[in-house]
Amino acid sequence: MKQPELGQKIQEWRKAKGLTQEELVEKCNINVRTIQRIEAGEVTPRSFTIKAIMEVLEVKQELEGFPESKLDEVQFSPLSKKIFLGGAIAGIIYFFVSIFEFYWDGTLYLSSNLDLPAFYFPVKLIVLFTYTAYIFGFFELGRQTDSRILQVSAVLLMLANIVYIFMDIMFLDMFATDYKLYGIAKVVSFGLLMMPFSIGLILIHNKLGTVFLAAGGLGMLAAILFSTFILSMFALIVLTVFDVLAIYLLFSVYSQRFFLYKTKFDNSNLILS
Structure with missing residues (x-):
């Protein structure tokens, strides 16, 4: 008809x-x-x-x-919906806490003689748990939609975040650390890991709607900018928009059936x- x-x-x-x-x-x-x-x-x-x-x-x-x-x-199971909702809430917390993380990491990159605040360590722990829960929501979405690339890339992002946090804490009092080299490696590797994750979102847009295509496109743009490192400041702006949209996606799959x-x-x- x-x-x-x-x-x-x-x-x-x-x-x-x-x-x-x-x-x-x-x-x-x-x-x-x-x-x-x-x-x-x-x-x-x-x-x-x-x-x-x-x-x-x-x-x-x-x-x-x-x-x-x-x-x-x-019809997503009650457990899956709880994971989506938990991931969205964790994403909101991560979004705001990461602002402090990015600020202090950026300052540390510019000056290794910085006296970091007492809350630096707690901030890192909050980022560790909230980012893991946030991305795990997309792992569950990949499982529900049979998207292997979204599942695998989500796992890689969670593992990479654990490594980043561990390294950040381990290097905290090591003033001999070359933070510039470490920062470059961290930013570029994150950009490379964002690529398959973004592709996973793009590939499921036919199943869940064009908003996933938009999110995947933003994620890919941020990934490319991060991987160049010199454009990482622009990448942060794109990533901010991407995170807002990604959090919305988790709320949408929590509240709707597809x-x-x-x-x-x-x-x-x-x-x-």
Whole structure:
């Protein structure tokens, strides 16, 4: 069924259920403008959006012309949702605490004779645990979406963070340490590790939406800038935006259900009855 017929049918089914557009979008976790444009026939919605709307409207659906296609509704388990929520909350804490970490690490890089504050060690421990929980949320997302690259890259990032924190603490009182060389190695290696993680987000965007493509693109840009080192200051700006978006992603998968398609199909082949 193509537009505008699809939009007209959705409008009829919505009214038959006695739902306003606002009530429908609240149940589907989409915005009002989107449903307005769908019903007006201005846009052809993604297949997973149609599926979400049809579920709320309690309308049967089937695929015609794709006998081997299989539509799997992914309803994340309560445990997975707790991991996503925990990762998002940990990400928020990490986001703010890391500001202090970046400041003191940057200052230490410029002057190895710096007297570090007493809270430097606790800050490192907080970063250790919150970043691990934050990235573990994406490991779980990779497991739920069968994305091996997202799982492996998440594990590598968690392990790298443990190594970074250990090295930072170990070098804390070693004034003979060449912090500039260490800083370069740390920044470049982080950039390289961010690349497969970003690719993992990009590869699952067909399953979970274009916002994952945007996040993956930002992550890749930050990774490239970090890997050059000389552009690492610009990379920090991009990484800040990336982290905000990544935290949003974890909240979104915590609060919504998604529909994974084993094979691709065109919306014109979706018959709603």
